[in-house]
Amino acid sequence: MPPPAGRTGRPRSAEAHSAILRATRTALAELGWSRLSMSDVAARAGVARTTLYRRWPGKNELVVDAVAALLDEQLELPDSGSLAGDIEGVVLRFAQLLERPETRSALMAVVAESTRDPALRERVTAAIVDRQKALVLRGRERARARGELPPETDEAASARESDLVFDVIAGTVVHRALVSGEPVDAEWARRFTRMVLGGLPALTAEG
Amino acid sequence: MPPPAGRTGRPRSAEAHSAILRATRTALAELGWSRLSMSDVAARAGVARTTLYRRWPGKNELVVDAVAALLDEQLELPDSGSLAGDIEGVVLRFAQLLERPETRSALMAVVAESTRDPALRERVTAAIVDRQKALVLRGRERARARGELPPETDEAASARESDLVFDVIAGTVVHRALVSGEPVDAEWARRFTRMVLGGLPALTAEG
DNA sequence: ATCTTACGATACGGCTCGTAGCGTAAGTCA
DNA sequence: TGACTTACGCTACGAGCCGTATCGTAAGAT
Incomplete structure (x- = not known):
């Protein structure tokens, strides 16, 4: 190579x-x-x-590179002016990517393979996961600048928190789209965002 | 067949x-x-x-059946007495399943294949997804009986809500374990549950 | 005893894999 | 310009898996 x-x-x-x-x-x-x-x-x-x-x-490595090229074209985070808007935006962007047949078939497959192959895991992390994660970090910075979230105090806690948020957002969208097989549309993104920001009770409060 | x-x-x-x-x-x-x-x-x-x-x-169908047999042995929902406890419980149970090498390699792979094969998708849904989803529904019933969640009013809204909760819980755990490759331990389950119940601000409030 | 189905064994053509060897093409460097 | 180095296309190879078909035999049902 x-x-x-x-x-x-x-x-x-x-x-x-x-x-x-x-x-x-x-x-x-x-x-x-x-x-x-x-x-x-x-x-x-x-x-x-x-x-x-x-x-x-x-095959594994080839597919990872092929899909990674897509992310660079497609993944962006439009500044919507609010944290809720940013979350909805990144959710819809990501979902849009998952609608493409090539990403649908490839993403989960390379993840599955990477559970047995450390080198492939690194490649996936660098080429795909980190690119997505950067969006979460950027969104949080904006929210802090706006005062929607408190400023960072403990650095370690802050890192743990953004890791959690990243897993929640990316994981839920993938599960909805690929496992449950239901559409990720604007209405769903709205409800999901409300739950992320306000928790389960906030979701139940209003339809 | x-x-x-x-x-x-x-x-x-x-x-x-x-x-x-x-x-x-x-x-x-x-x-x-x-x-x-x-x-x-x-x-x-x-x-x-x-x-x-x-x-x-x-191969696809064989692996689905082989993994489904594991779920019946492993997936249960112990009644912990609180909604938070129930969520933490199911999260840890599921994570325990994802620690087994056979489920790690198989789950994502069959999901990936099922995105192109409707028959396989049905098989996965019936054998794996529905079994997990039942746990979420049971937990919600308990929470309602305890008064932790408001009683059902609109049936359609209620179904949408449980679908969302299911995607959030299962999706996040899978993403944490298989994509991020980080451990799903009791401490993480506690923070995740707090976020599900109270939203992002509740998470930031305390360490 | 008869009938029906499952089983093991074997064989087949077709495909993919990963590697090797070859002569040739496309650049870099003196 | 000419020597050198690397990429390329082509061909070939042994190995392995795939999915199917066939056949004689085994195990229960009636």
């Missing part, structure tokens, strides 16, 4: 690189995770099968 | 059935999802490969 440093010979084709990632995404959307094969991707990308193995160790 | 009704000939071996499911779980724990093969399971179970195909259409 190493095209590491001190380059001298023929450089790797950048066109091939993006063509492969693109082919991986369309193949994912068409075939799903289990039926996706390296042979198939190579054929779609118009590239020799060996070229894939020169750049990625296997 | 159909051993449907009007039986007359030789019955299917019940020993083989449980031996196969047991072999599937140990193979899952050893190899993980992607490297698990029907051939391997058959060999471990001491059964001909064709016997597996007579009972299950493929």
Whole structure:
């Protein structure tokens, strides 16, 4: 896999690189995770099968990179002016990503594989999880600046808290969309946000 | 797959059935999802490969059944006397299940596959999701009986609410355990429960 | 005793895997 | 310009799994 440093010979084709990632995404959307094969991707990308193995160790790593490229395009956090608005915004953005067939089939699969493969776990964390988490941290900063949340006092407690919030938001949205199989629409995002901010009683109070 | 009704000939071996499911779980724990093969399971179970195909259409369905059997043993909701205690209890029970290597590797994988296969989705829903959801519903009934939650008024709203709570609890625990890769211990369960009941501000209020 | 179904064993074509070896193309550096 | 280094496409390989079919046998039901 190493095209590491001190380059001298023929450089790797950048066109091939993006063509492969693109082919991986369309193949994912068409075939799903289990039926996706390296042979198939190579054929779609118009590239020799060996070229894939020169750049990625296997299917897992290839898919992680292919999906990560999507996140950079899609994940943003529009400043809505309120904490509730920011949460609803990130929820809907994330849900929008989960509507794409390629992410639906890929995300859970790579997570499943990563439970047995530490190297893959790191790759997933760096390429996908951290990108999402950054949004949560940014939103909290804004909320503090507005006075919607108290300023940070204990740094460790603050980190634990944002970890929890991240798991709640990302986990719930994924579960709703992929496990329960129900739509994540604006109305659901509103109710979810109310629960995150006010807890279960606040949710019951009003319809 | 159909051993449907009007039986007359030789019955299917019940020993083989449980031996196969047991072999599937140990193979899952050893190899993980992607490297698990029907051939391997058959060999471990001491059964001909064709016997597996007579009972299950493929790897997906076999694994769902193998994991579902675990849930029946493990999933219960001890009555702790308070809503908070019940939530912490079910969170810890579920987390305990997610510590087993066979469930870790299997759960997300079958969910990933089910996003492309409606029949598999139904199987997952019936065998796994509904079993978990029943716990949430039971806990809510108890809380209402104790007066911790207001009695049901609108039935539709009530169903939406329990769906949301279910996604929040199951989704967050799974995300914490499998994506973030952090332990779900008693201390975390306490903080999570406080957030579910009181919302984000309640969480910040105390350490 | 007969009938029906499950079982084990074996074999098949088709596919994917990961690696290796080759000659050629595309750059870098003197 | 020419030597060097690396990527590329192509072909081939052994191994493994897949899903199905076939066959003779075993185990219960009637």
